[in-house]
């Protein structure tokens with residue numbers, strides 16, 4: 022590892038100089054022009070040029086590129102990062118310079134020394150905002166930064182649905198719900214592409230576990246998949262028009278996702294008419310035949326067993342088992358997206374302001390923090406004269422999630438603790454905290470109070486400090502990362518016993534969670550408030566202090582059901598957990614499209630906190646709901662802030678039942694900010710696919726005629742007003 026780090030540091034400076042290479046003006050082009058341009062340029066290419074566009078390498082010192090000699094043949098415009106694909110200079114086809122991703126511009130292993138970027142909160146925090154405009158703004162901020170560093174492809178957004186709250190990558194994703202993930206993911210993609218940077222949507226599809234991530238197989242019906250994970254992708258693609266789709270590592274019904282004729286050819290390209298290209302995930306290609314199955318480009322080729330999309334592909338074309346038309350199609354798809362997003366003949370990168378991007382990171386953190394419990398102790402508002410801040414690294418920074426998405430913030434790492442792991446996971450297995458510290462932020466925000474700190478190493482000393490203070494705030498955390506799931510919902514180490522000890526010593530205990538997922542809270546009844554801050558990004562400490570002290574009124578709502586126990590989940594244990602990496606594991610997706618709140622409703626079980634739930638320091642009332650429509654449903658209602666503080670709420674429209682049969686689905690939502698006493702009339706419309714089922718025999722969405730119970734709700738399990746509407750049967754779309 023040390024050797025790799027040294028190499029990374031030594032080559033970084035040289036490659037950073039390539040950033041001075043002329044930047045381009047984004048000249049996004051109408052789709053038909055992009056098609057025409059792609060066809061014209063592709064027709065002029067030699068086969069060598071075509072082949073060069075359909076595979077690329079990981080632009081990092083791995084495999085053959087570990088040494089300087091190995092990298093000698095690299096083109097001059099390589100920017101160190103996730104990937105590089107050669108362009109065709111004579112035809113003005115740019116190279117593709119790819120970087121991760123959804124939470125900011127990554128700098129894997131510090132390969133570009135000192136090159137930091139705005140580190141946004143986790144995707145789960147973004148999902149908690151239910152703020153589609155903010156998703157766009159965040160995506161644009163990341164796109165602008167990526168562009169300024171010389172990248173023109175961003176390998177985000179990740180929108181896999183959260184099927185299990187132990188998935189180590191949930192912090193990167195948005196939610197358990199196809200509508201929320203699709204709308205937010207699509208907006209983020211649109212934002213990124215507005216900066217003239219191609220965005221990918223990933224990981225297509227059903228990349229729901231990290232355990233045996235290359236070898237687990239999801240067994241699921243077509244209808245269930247179309248109504249859940251695929252619907253999220255479908256909506257995100259419609260909304261965001263991403264230039265590229267990244268296929269996943271896992272298998273779906275026995276086929277690797279990147280070699281799945283069903284996913285790539287049938288669903289994505291035929292049924293949805295997707296015109297961009299499919300790139301593989303890194304190390305996800307096992308066979309050249311994936312080109313026939315719909316894969317257009319092999320990424321990160323040095324970590325596959327072979328560069329499949331070069332010599333083996335040429336052989337296939339030569340022996341006629343892959344048509345020339347298909348090779349042309351692969352290339353045209355890539356060219357089309359380049360043209361449509363403005364990569365071709367682009368001018369200087371648009372100017373942007375890092376301070377404005379930090380402000381977006383702060384806004385996402387503010388809006389994404391979910392107040393789970395508050396018996397009135399919050400906001401602190403100067404009532405506490407002495408505060409005990411307790412917990413590991415609360416004096417240093419806020420935790421971030423590990424893996425390819427991790428972003429080096431401008432202030433650097435406040436603390437790094439290597440935890441060790443084997444295989445690829447070993448690369449990412451370092452817990453990293455971003456500066457500033459919650460302790461400092463609370464000290465500055467809670468003026469007039471004395472604020473003391475205990476690291477929480479010993480329960481007795483933490484309890485002793487807590488017993489002397491008016492209020493105790495305990496920070497607990499759980500490190501999660503790509504490549505690793507959690508075996509259970511617990512907080513690691515001694516943290517549960519620490520919270521219990523502090524709560525026993527001080528009745529005014531508040532807990533702040535920094536996690537990538539819901540966790541078990543055995544001490545919940547003993548504390549007065551619980552705040553889910555997720556991984557809150559570079560401005561996280563400030564955001565937490567602002568919410569605790571009341572400068573900001575919390576408005577986050579859960580994008581994932583918070584279970585009371587793992588036994589409530591479709592799979593009480595993670596399939597294959599603990600088996601050697603690479604063990605083939607077949608997982609029956611028995612919940613089908615009934616993920617999260619839908620699973621709980623169907624089984625009549627109560628979660629600890631429902632999807633859509635989140636408290637505020639003010640109150641909102643809903644009234645005058647009307648629901649109209651015969652083939653869809655449009656709801657109009659009045660929302661009023663009935664409390665004393667300005668705040669934002671997220672009224673949610675759900676389908677509850679069809680002809681009395683429980684069929685819960687989020688149909689629409691709107692985030693609304695209101696001053697005290699202010700009211701507003703809101704109209705929201707359901708996406709008809711959410712009122713339908715997918716009829717696989719016909720290949721269409723089908724609305725069953727009948728009586729639909731529709732609820733205006735505060736959360737998936739908290740209807741406030743319900744209405745009945747009669748829908749006519751209908752068959753529509755793909």
Ligand code: BGC
Pocket residue numbers: 103121122176223302303425
């Ligand atoms: C991840 C992708 C990422 C790629 C490139 C893979 O390990 O699954 O999300 O974009 O690496 O870094």
